[in-house]
Amino acid sequence: MRREARLRLEFARLYPGVEAGVWEAAGVLADKVLACRLLLPSGGFILRDRALSGDHFEFRGGSAPRQLTPETLSADPRGAATDSALSTSS
Numbered sequence: 001m002r003r004e005a006r007l008r009l010e011f012a013r014l015y016p017g018v019e020a021g022v023w024e025a026a027g028v029l030a031d032k033v034l035a036c037r038l039l040l041p042s043g044g045f046i047l048r049d050r051a052l053s054g055d056h057f058e059f060r061g062g063s064a065p066r067q068l069t070p071e072t073l074s075a076d077p078r079g080a081a082t083d084s085a086l087s088t089s090s
Helices: 009-014 026-041 081-086
Strands: 002-009 056-061
Touching: 002 009, 002 026
Parallel strands: none
Antiparallel strands: 002 056
């Protein structure tokens, strides 16, 4: 099942153009939210780690939430593979 999300009714005023209470594909909804933020910036409302805040949206389906991006590349376990590939190519 694909990942779906819906805007909680109490936060509808923060997301003009997004219909609250309606399940949509999470990726499509994230695109709508980001477009809304770019076109109608709001004073004091800042996107943080994700376009769809867990406080403002409900989710269903799909796999478990992914981990957030590490603060630095050195903290990323995938970095070891990249480092070794770079050192062997020189």
